[in-house]
Amino acid sequence: MTYRLSLSNQKGGVGKTTITINVAGALAERGHDVLLVDMDPQGHATEGLGLTDAYDAEPPSLYDILLDTDNQEVINDIVEPHAEFDVLPSNVDMFNAEPELTTAMRSRERFDMALDELDHDYDFLLVDCPPSLGNLTDNALLATQRVLIPALAEGTSIRALEILFDQIDTLEANYEVDIEDVGLVANRVEQDGEADDMMDWFERTFEGRVPVWEVRKRVALKRAWNQGHSIFAHDEECDMEAVFLDIADHLEANAEATA
16 A cells, blocks of 8 residues: 655645655655655746646646545646656645635545555655644644654744644544654754754653654755755765665555555
8 A cells, every 4th residue: 555644744844845856855765756746836846846837837736636536536637757757746836725615514534535546556655834823733643644744953842842733633533544754854954053963852852752853954965956956866975865765665664564
């Protein structure tokens, strides 16, 4: 079965999309068939992977699939190929999805229903969630029932994590599901006192529960993004490749354990 995973943190500016693209790239590098789903109305992953035309495309799009259950088999028509992995792009119309899903019946199960219509059996499906908590993020968390959390090594992350886990608890109680936390990725870590203190806090908080990875700030990651691919398709060496491969290794083991 496809291993589904959301990458979520309602705090903006944590580099969530960069982490999503590079984890997808690491899994592809290890020979897996991967689908990256861009649930963010801002479309950073879609445009960052060179799919700007898909972001501005006329219907049908991911928006139509979420809003109209009769449209969900169209999901196979809007998956876009990429050199490293397939992409289910976001669309500018997704800005209208949040308020409209609020009034739709069973709105928080729409994405799960749509994924069941996929014709292709992917090894891994990664969802880049919006930087907010709402119907779109709820759809992703309920459809994947797993979350990998990108965060910054700064004090504001503590409150952001509390809010995210409160939301997960609410979803678990209301929908009688278990949403597994598979790890935390501290992103753009720099060598300073605050970052060191936060890495200590992350390690203490998650010790014995899930792994914590440290992605240091590297210009190569930004240059790879600017060229529309992950660091693994980039022609520049970067020591952070090892971190993303370690995350991929953990996800592989988790997938095998839950198969």
